[in-house]
Amino acid sequence: MAGNTRELAQGPRFQPGLSAPTVDLLEGFEHWAFRPCPIHEISGAVCIEDPYAVALPCFLVECGRTMEVERSRAAYDAACLVYSHNEATKHLGKIMENDKKTVVFSMVTNGEQSSICGHFALAGDDGSITYHQDQLMTLPSMDDYETYMQARTITRNVQDLARQKSESLRDLLAMSPLSLSP
Numbered sequence: 001m002a003g004n005t006r007e008l009a010q011g012p013r014f015q016p017g018l019s020a021p022t023v024d025l026l027e028g029f030e031h032w033a034f035r036p037c038p039i040h041e042i043s044g045a046v047c048i049e050d051p052y053a054v055a056l057p058c059f060l061v062e063c064g065r066t067m068e069v070e071r072s073r074a075a076y077d078a079a080c081l082v083y084s085h086n087e088a089t090k091h092l093g094k095i096m097e098n099d100k101k102t103v104v105f106s107m108v109t110n111g112e113q114s115s116i117c118g119h120f121a122l123a124g125d126d127g128s129i130t131y132h133q134d135q136l137m138t139l140p141s142m143d144d145y146e147t148y149m150q151a152r153t154i155t156r157n158v159q160d161l162a163r164q165k166s167e168s169l170r171d172l173l174a175m176s177p178l179s180l181s182p
Contacts, residue, residue, distance in 0.1 A: 028057030044084035058162035078119035
């Protein structure tokens with residue numbers, strides 16, 4: 001797993017005039033880990049044009065002064081990442097499931113408060129897609145070593161879960177018929 005902190009170059013833009021999403025920390029596998037899947041052909045899957053670019057990230061962190069601003073940034077960034085995960089699902093020939101499965105996890109912090117959110121998309125009856133952010137938990141304030149260790153353990157567990165989801169998607173893409181065809 002690798003991390004990047006730059007602008008997401010190929011990510012979708014949902015409304016004209018919106019800037020490309022940026023993240024403070026991004027975790028996922030480097031694009032070459034998805035071989036033989038043509039990962040660059042999946043819309044928004046490769047985050048930046050770089051030899052070490054992360055593809056289909058699963059965990060992001062937004063840090064700033066106010067929780068409201070960072071939560072909003074995380075929602076926008078994660079919606080772009082959920083979009084790319086849905087595009088990868090289409091690559092597998094699957095239809096998006098409406099089961100509220102978290103696809104991307106985020107941690108939002110202002111240095112004193114921290115929260116972990118899950119992000120997913122649901123398809124409407126009319127074919128429209130809505131993106132959702134659910135706050136999964138608020139981490140304890142890190143006033144002392146014990147609460148710091150508790151917050152660190154929770155964050156690490158969420159990162160591990162995100163990694164498992166990313167590994168599963170990576171393995172499915174690598175074994176998909178489109179990846180194996182000449």
